[in-house]
Amino acid sequence: MSEAKTMSIKEQNKGAATSLMKKNIRKFLRNKLAVFGLVVVALMTIACVVAFIGGIDFRTPDMANMRAAPNSAHMFGTDTIGRDLLARVLVGGCYSIFIGVFCAVASNVLGAVLGAIAGYFGGKIDALLVRLSELFQAFPQLVLVMMLVAMLKTRGLGNLLLIFVITGWMTTFRMVRNEFMSLKGETYVKVCEAFGMSKSNVMFKQILPNVMTPIIVSTTTNVAYFILQEASLSFIGLGVADSTPTWGNILNAAKNLQVVQNQWWIWVFPGLAISLFVLAINFLGDGLRDVLDAKQQ
Amino acid sequence: MLKYILKKLLMMIPMLLIISFIVYMGLRSTGVDPINFLVSPDVIAANPDNIEALRESLGLNDPLIVQYGRWLGDLLRGNLGYSLDGTPILQTVATRLPYTLELSAYAMLFSAVIGIGIGIISAIRQNGIVDYIGRVLAVLGQAVPQFLVGILLIWIFAIKLGWFPAANRVSPDATNAFVDAFMHLFLPVLTLTIGMVAVLMRYARNTMLDVLNSDYIKTARSKGIPEWKVYLKHGFRNAMKPVLVILMFRIPALIGGSVVIETVFSYPGIGITMTNAITSGDYPVVLVTTLIIAATMLICSFMVDVFNALLDPRVRLDG
Amino acid sequence: MDSKDIILDVENLNTTFISDRKKIRIVKNVSFQLKRGSALAVVGESGCGKSVTMNSIMRFLGRNAIIEADKIQYNALRDGKVTEHRLEQIEKPHGPEMRALRGPEMSMVFQDPMSSLNPVYKVGDQVAEGLLQHNKGMTKAQAREKVLEMFRKLGIPDPEERIDCYPHQFSGGMKQRVVIAIAMICNPELIICDEPTTALDVTIQAQIMELLKEMQVKDGKSIILITHNMGLVAEMADEVCVMYMGRVVEFGSLEDVFDRTSHPYTQALLRSVPVLGLADGQKLETIPGATPNPADLKGGCEFADRCPFCTDACREKDIPMFQLSPGHRVRCLKYQDYPVAEGGEVQGEVAEVQ
Numbered sequence: 001m002s003e004a005k006t007m008s009i010k011e012q013n014k015g016a017a018t019s020l021m022k023k024n025i026r027k028f029l030r031n032k033l034a035v036f037g038l039v040v041v042a043l044m045t046i047a048c049v050v051a052f053i054g055g056i057d058f059r060t061p062d063m064a065n066m067r068a069a070p071n072s073a074h075m076f077g078t079d080t081i082g083r084d085l086l087a088r089v090l091v092g093g094c095y096s097i098f099i100g101v102f103c104a105v106a107s108n109v110l111g112a113v114l115g116a117i118a119g120y121f122g123g124k125i126d127a128l129l130v131r132l133s134e135l136f137q138a139f140p141q142l143v144l145v146m147m148l149v150a151m152l153k154t155r156g157l158g159n160l161l162l163i164f165v166i167t168g169w170m171t172t173f174r175m176v177r178n179e180f181m182s183l184k185g186e187t188y189v190k191v192c193e194a195f196g197m198s199k200s201n202v203m204f205k206q207i208l209p210n211v212m213t214p215i216i217v218s219t220t221t222n223v224a225y226f227i228l229q230e231a232s233l234s235f236i237g238l239g240v241a242d243s244t245p246t247w248g249n250i251l252n253a254a255k256n257l258q259v260v261q262n263q264w265w266i267w268v269f270p271g272l273a274i275s276l277f278v279l280a281i282n283f284l285g286d287g288l289r290d291v292l293d294a295k296q297q
Numbered sequence: 298m299l300k301y302i303l304k305k306l307l308m309m310i311p312m313l314l315i316i317s318f319i320v321y322m323g324l325r326s327t328g329v330d331p332i333n334f335l336v337s338p339d340v341i342a343a344n345p346d347n348i349e350a351l352r353e354s355l356g357l358n359d360p361l362i363v364q365y366g367r368w369l370g371d372l373l374r375g376n377l378g379y380s381l382d383g384t385p386i387l388q389t390v391a392t393r394l395p396y397t398l399e400l401s402a403y404a405m406l407f408s409a410v411i412g413i414g415i416g417i418i419s420a421i422r423q424n425g426i427v428d429y430i431g432r433v434l435a436v437l438g439q440a441v442p443q444f445l446v447g448i449l450l451i452w453i454f455a456i457k458l459g460w461f462p463a464a465n466r467v468s469p470d471a472t473n474a475f476v477d478a479f480m481h482l483f484l485p486v487l488t489l490t491i492g493m494v495a496v497l498m499r500y501a502r503n504t505m506l507d508v509l510n511s512d513y514i515k516t517a518r519s520k521g522i523p524e525w526k527v528y529l530k531h532g533f534r535n536a537m538k539p540v541l542v543i544l545m546f547r548i549p550a551l552i553g554g555s556v557v558i559e560t561v562f563s564y565p566g567i568g569i570t571m572t573n574a575i576t577s578g579d580y581p582v583v584l585v586t587t588l589i590i591a592a593t594m595l596i597c598s599f600m601v602d603v604f605n606a607l608l609d610p611r612v613r614l615d616g
Numbered sequence: 617m618d619s620k621d622i623i624l625d626v627e628n629l630n631t632t633f634i635s636d637r638k639k640i641r642i643v644k645n646v647s648f649q650l651k652r653g654s655a656l657a658v659v660g661e662s663g664c665g666k667s668v669t670m671n672s673i674m675r676f677l678g679r680n681a682i683i684e685a686d687k688i689q690y691n692a693l694r695d696g697k698v699t700e701h702r703l704e705q706i707e708k709p710h711g712p713e714m715r716a717l718r719g720p721e722m723s724m725v726f727q728d729p730m731s732s733l734n735p736v737y738k739v740g741d742q743v744a745e746g747l748l749q750h751n752k753g754m755t756k757a758q759a760r761e762k763v764l765e766m767f768r769k770l771g772i773p774d775p776e777e778r779i780d781c782y783p784h785q786f787s788g789g790m791k792q793r794v795v796i797a798i799a800m801i802c803n804p805e806l807i808i809c810d811e812p813t814t815a816l817d818v819t820i821q822a823q824i825m826e827l828l829k830e831m832q833v834k835d836g837k838s839i840i841l842i843t844h845n846m847g848l849v850a851e852m853a854d855e856v857c858v859m860y861m862g863r864v865v866e867f868g869s870l871e872d873v874f875d876r877t878s879h880p881y882t883q884a885l886l887r888s889v890p891v892l893g894l895a896d897g898q899k900l901e902t903i904p905g906a907t908p909n910p911a912d913l914k915g916g917c918e919f920a921d922r923c924p925f926c927t928d929a930c931r932e933k934d935i936p937m938f939q940l941s942p943g944h945r946v947r948c949l950k951y952q953d954y955p956v957a958e959g960g961e962v963q964g965e966v967a968e969v970q
Binding site for chain 1 (some may be wrong): 310315316319320322324434437439440441442443444447451452454464507534549550552553554556557560561571572574575576578580583589590
């Protein structure tokens with residue numbers, strides 16, 4: 001006890017923080033599924049990025065080997081016009097993962113900022129934002145995305161990212177808003193305000209850390225969500241332009257029953273890649289939730 | 298109670314108006330010139346005067362807001378307009394909407410029964426075999442893209458086993474309409490159900506677990522009533538409400554899913570109509586299909602409120 | 617004393633929870649006897665295992681709880697004949713044997729009336745449910761009559777109207793009366809009240825306590841009252857059982873415990889009771905320190921860290937019970953000259969399970 005007293009409060013906090021961190025890491029490592037998720041996500045991302053940077057050839061058709069089954073030259077086989085599927089799955093992974101991560105981060109940041117504003121200030125701005133989010137939520141997200149695709153007419157990567165971010169912020173918004181609504185009445189917030197702390201400081205430094213855990217978890221799982229969304233959209237032919245090989249675009253070939261029947265490798269490999277990655281992300285998200293959820297500690 | 302329902306019903310009208318306005322303006326303001334779809338570019342270049350006359354006669358030169366009003370008026374009179382290739386949209390909707398509703402309704406029904414059933418059994422027999430299988434299925438169901446599940450099912454049941462057709466809704470040579478419908482609906486409904494069940498099961502399980510941990514379950518047990526009564530009468534009844542709400546909230550996902558699944562199974566519903574309309578820039582069809590989907594969503598959220606009121610005496614008596 | 621006079625006999629009850637693959641003993645070697653027609657108060661700070669002890673006896677704990685005991689014997693007395701029920705031998709916690717006892721023999725009033733009633737059913741139906749369960753062939757109309765009678769007895773105004781209300785239409789005190797009605801409707805011999813008034817305001821508290829006292833004195837019911845309110849104990853109890861960190865530290869008659877207070881913890885507990893008209897400058901005492909986390913406990917007396925009389929011997933091994941006088945037992949080494957009251961206790965500590 002006497003030792004603890006001589007330490008400054010800051011040091012104590014630091015000590016407590018590192019020991020909590022260690023405890024969390026231990027807890028995370030004990031969760032085998034979460035570790036599996038982390039490893040798979042890391043390995044797949046590294047493989048895709050390395051292949052992309054290494055300039056692997058995913059464009060040139062091998063005319064002699066169209067629709068070739070997996071063999072030593074093409075480990076995953078070739079697609080309907082003879083392009084190497086392994087290269088396409090790797091490069092497609094790069095695009096898909098980028099889309100997933102970018103949209104998850106951006107939509108969560110957007111949702112968090114809007115939620116903070118709505119929850120903290122309340123009143124008209126809150127009512128307006130809530131109505132807007134309800135309006136967005138009244139639609140199936142996919143249909144909303146399709147509508148925006150129809151409005152933007154062109155099917156580029158940039159448009160897709162924009163559309164996903166615009167249509168993906170509502171859940172985080174609601175969560176952050178509700179949390180802010182209840183926290184802004186807390187005494188510690190009132191104290192900060194009484195000390196004349198600036199509004200943005202109170203919002204983002206004092207209140208926001210309380211909702212960081214659910215935001216981090218939802219960002220993680222949203223990566224999986226957006227990857228699946230992109231895949232569905234590209235599958236029905238409304239995603240990124242066909243020249244960009246995302247996982248969804250590669251699977252687009254499986255719209256053709258002939259392909260489904262005769263060239264299983266064309267849809268099995270990219271399908272496996274998506275499923276495995278999404279599965280791993282979900283495990284990772286669940287693991288993070290378990291570790292970070294303050295209520296369980 | 299009646300007043301409450303009426304109030305909720307009336308609130309749907311402005312919502313629909315706002316949505317229709319936004320969608321109409323959104324689609325029109327992006328510079329889609331319907332004339333380009335009606336007449337080939339060479340003809341436009343050759344006869345600018347005739348084109349102008351055509352524009353005038355179609356009312357395309359009026360301010361957008363006037364055009365919107367006219368379109369809305371037509372809509373209310375039951376005239377949904379014409380697709381750019383000249384087919385009346387009403388006709389398309391009338392044949393295709395029932396197919397989509399059929400598909401979604403069956404998927405909803407089966408996923409509700411299966412999802413809630415498994416979820417509740419998992420909660421009662423926590424860590425039992427059903428719980429374990431359920432959790433594995435839920436995890437897989439959320440990881441595999443729905444259209445891929447569809448492709449897999451086609452591959453197994455339609456191509457390898459040949460039990461079910463891989464596409465369409467009606468066979469030209471069908472003798473028994475009911476059997477025909479069953480054969481064509483089975484795989485798409487199964488695909489949609491698998492996707493829905495994953496989420497529902499998880500949610501039903503967690504809700505039921507929460508309910509089973511509540512004090513009134515202990516009170517029920519302290520009366521010495523049999524366990525099945527504790528679970529069904531006291532547990533299930535209370536877990537029902539949040540589960541039904543989530544079921545309704547899943548409807549957008551279900552409709553979104555069915556849009557994709559219709560493409561997988563070449564199922565002639567409203568979803569594939571919309572997909573094709575977007576691809577070909579057929580904005581009158583996009584408009585109508587979007588509105589139909591929005592209306593469906595609003596009706597569902599209205600039903601959530603009604604269900605809520607029916608299940609919860611607190612809302613029923615005071616709301 | 618034979619089984620006619622003792623309604624509940626508990627010997628060496630141990631309850632262990634499995635949490636995060638660790639075993640944590642929450643209730644340790646609890647033994648007590650409850651005399652028929654008397655009121656026993658179980659007191660102690662929050663988290664000392666009072667409720668867990670009672671829930672262990674009623675078998676209300678979840679699957680992660682392991683209940684072990686040498687004896688949990690309930691003696692049912694009907695028409696002068698005693699039937700012994702060995703609760704620790706009943707396998708299924710919600711099987712037919714246990715269910716037959718819950719309601720007609722032993723019942724429980726829970727802490728929080730707000731959440732103890734099912735929100736979707738009418739209160740009358742909830743009270744009648746137990747009655748219909750245990751009286752086969754009773755019609756709904758007969759059950760309704762009984763419920764009305766019980767509501768009148770418990771002082772619920774306009775019972776004819778109230779019986780068809782839903783819980784959310786009731787105030788806290790009224791809800792607690794309904795909860796008591798549920799517990800009483802099958803006319804049980806033993807009623808366990810788990811802090812029945814903590815959630816209610818003071819005037820309602822007094823009314824509810826009055827009701828319980830009346831049932832004990834007039835109808836000869838046996839009552840176990842879990843509370844941390846010493847004032848209630850003084851009013852209600854014939855015997856007092858003081859618990860700390862899962863152990864009984866002192867057990868005796870009301871006079872023994874209040875006037876000849878022996879365990880340092882009981883003394884501290886009694887000093888921290890606010891008394892009306894506290895003299896000027898006299899401060900209300902608190903017990904220094906906080907209750908330790910049950911997972912962190914080492915051997916020896918659990919109270920050692922907070923005890924002013926603590927010696928090295930206190931921390932060495934578990935302390936036995938010493939008998940100060942017939943019926944008055946204390947678990948403290950200050951009294952080691954007195955005879956040991958019980959033997960053969962299970963030694964145990966926190967263990968890892970794989």
